[in-house]
Amino acid sequence: LARKVATTLSGDPLTKKDLATCYTRGDWLNDEIINSYLALIVDYLRRTNHNAGRHDKPRFHAFNSFFFSNLRDKGYESVARWAKRAKIGGPLLLDVDTVYIPVHNNQHWTLVVVRPGERSIEHFDSLGALSRRHIAVVKTWLRGELGPQYVEEEWRVLPSLSPQQDNGSDCGVFLLSTAKAVAIGLEPLSYGAADTPLLRRKIVAELMAGGLEGGFDPAQGGQALL
Structure with a gap:
């Protein structure tokens, strides 16, 4: 049996093998790491924005890594x-x-950020690929979810500037680090490929601790992530 070394916010186990995908440069982050860390980010956002009560309408959400593939396929x-x-x-x-x-x-992680209140969609790709297809898939969800309240002309696709990876395996680290940057009000371009060894360790540490550290100061730039 795989050895459990941490527990996700939903109570599922994280194993040594899961965390090893993050700790070792050259390994792709697996679904468990991606989903668990995004859950930490959402938990942080809800707590720091007084939105964590049982009866509060959630203002922040992360779908798991199977949402997009189901929607697309x-x-x-x-x-x-x-x-x-x-x-x-x-x-x-x-x-x-x-x-x-x-x-x-295609063995590559990217991130779509939807801000429904602002009617905006943003796609972050650390390989800089065009994102029209992914945006179109997300719009099919918005159209289905909102019905007549979806007005195409109201929605903006923002030009997104993502830091670029310098290898074939750090895409998941960029996804999570950009998600965290968005959460703490930091420009994603404030970190880069040279920071990924530290970012990998930080992700593991926060997963082990069961939460983000908090007290982030965007004025620190990329140091707020590390």
Whole structure:
């Protein structure tokens, strides 16, 4: 049996093997690491924005890494209940500040950030690829979720500037670090490829601790992430 070394916020085990994918440069981060760390970010956002109560309508959410692939391959109906289960379904979605959508495509992790309240969509790709296809997939979800309240002209696709990786394996680190930068109000371009060894260790440390450290100062620039 795999040895459990930490527990996710949902109570699932994180194993030594899971964490090793993050700690070792040259390894791709697996789904468990991606999903668990995004959950920490959402937990941090809800707590620091007084949105963590049982009866509070969630203003922050992260779908897991299977959401996008289901949506892309099987259509909206395959994920039609996901937002409702998260209490952000239908018109409630427009009251949400931030939705993180991790994307795994062709052995590469990227991140879509949807800000329903601002009617904006942003795609961060550490290999700098064009994102029109991913944006189109996300729009099918918005269209299905919002119905007549989805007005195409109201939604903006923001030009996103993502730091660029310098190898073939750090994409998951960039996904999580950019998600954290967005959460703490930091420009994603404030960190870069040279920081990934430290960022990998920081991700492991925060997963082991079960939360982000908090007290981030965006004025510190990239140091706020490290």
